Amino acid sequence: MKKNEINNFRIGDEIPNFHIKPISRSMLTLYASASGDYNPIHIDSDYAKKSGLPDVIAHGMLIMSFLGQTITNIFPQGSIKKFESKFIAMTNINDCLTCKGKIINIELKDSLKRFSLKLLVIDSSGKKKLSGSAIVELKLKEK
Amino acid sequence: MENPRKYGFMFRDKDMYTMPNYTTVEVDSTIVDLADFAKKNGHPSILAPPTFLTTIGYEQEKPYQYLEDLGIPIGSILHARQEYTNYEPIYAGDELRMESKIGEIYEKKDGMLEFVSFISNYKNQKNVLVAESVSTLVLRNNEKK
Numbered sequence: 001m002k003k004n005e006i007n008n009f010r011i012g013d014e015i016p017n018f019h020i021k022p023i024s025r026s027m028l029t030l031y032a033s034a035s036g037d038y039n040p041i042h043i044d045s046d047y048a049k050k051s052g053l054p055d056v057i058a059h060g061m062l063i064m065s066f067l068g069q070t071i072t073n074i075f076p077q078g079s080i081k082k083f084e085s086k087f088i089a090m091t092n093i094n095d096c097l098t099c100k101g102k103i104i105n106i107e108l109k110d111s112l113k114r115f116s117l118k119l120l121v122i123d124s125s126g127k128k129k130l131s132g133s134a135i136v137e138l139k140l141k142e143k
Numbered sequence: 144m145e146n147p148r149k150y151g152f153m154f155r156d157k158d159m160y161t162m163p164n165y166t167t168v169e170v171d172s173t174i175v176d177l178a179d180f181a182k183k184n185g186h187p188s189i190l191a192p193p194t195f196l197t198t199i200g201y202e203q204e205k206p207y208q209y210l211e212d213l214g215i216p217i218g219s220i221l222h223a224r225q226e227y228t229n230y231e232p233i234y235a236g237d238e239l240r241m242e243s244k245i246g247e248i249y250e251k252k253d254g255m256l257e258f259v260s261f262i263s264n265y266k267n268q269k270n271v272l273v274a275e276s277v278s279t280l281v282l283r284n285n286e287k288k
Contacts (some may be wrong), residue, residue: 006163036201039217051218052283060222061197068193077164077190084226113163119251 006075006138009115015101018070022093023058031109058091063130067119070099075115075136085119085132086137101134113138178235191233196265196274197225199241209243213259215282223258235254238268246277257282272280 040047105116246260
């Protein structure tokens with residue numbers, strides 16, 4: 001991260017895109033272990049098909065965690081005050097996702113600088129998988 | 144910023160953007176002990192990542208029991224929305240307690256999709272409210288056919 005990058009951000013700026021490697025079955029199994037979410041629709045193809053899905057699908061929270069990483073690639077971890085996502089479409093095996101973020105507002109309040117971010121995850125054909133928003137707050141230096 | 148007098152835009156020091164206070168840590172070698180590294184950089188320990196709280200609900204022996212109790216088959220649910228509001232940082236070593244209640248139940252598409260939201264709060268070992276979350280699940284009632 002370049003020094004002072006955060007300070008150079010203005011309203012309307014995009015934060016750097018975060019490209020995710022193609023979603024794989026092993027990624028989903030690892031996330032199941034890490035999160036404790038062993039819902040078989042994410043790890044068992046037979047079960048997924050029986051449940052009316054084409055195959056296993058990614059955990060929504062795995063994709064949201066990539067989005068979280070997109071924020072913490074730039075902003076200090078711990079500065080995220082609010083973080084929300086709407087899961088728009090299922091993510092399938094081999095999907096190539098890109099996480100994007102845009103600064104839609106910057107406010108100075110008391111001794112805080114508050115950034116409002118609009119977030120989006122799309123696949124390689126531009127289809128929306130997840131949309132979200134975040135509020136990031138940083139303490140200002142004493143003058 | 145030329146000729147401010149002419150255009151009547153006079154900025155005082157206090158009108159300028161102030162710089163947020165943060166430190167940049169450059170990492171040029173492998174971090175052997177992450178907790179130790181965090182401590183050396185002024186944190187009590189490793190900070191939990193932004194979506195870490197999702198794991199708390201899965202810590203229990205039967206994480207899907209609450210859905211079974213509601214008569215919801217786990218193969219038919221999808222995650223529709225997730226929202227976190229953070230109040231205090233969460234560090235490795237903290238002990239968290241999660242309390243959840245049903246927020247809303249509503250339908251869309253003539254009952255084909257049924258939504259249930261769960262509102263949770265998380266307190267640490269000092270009984271301090273560290274975060275709140277709203278998790279909305281959607282039931283695919285008719286997609287099985």
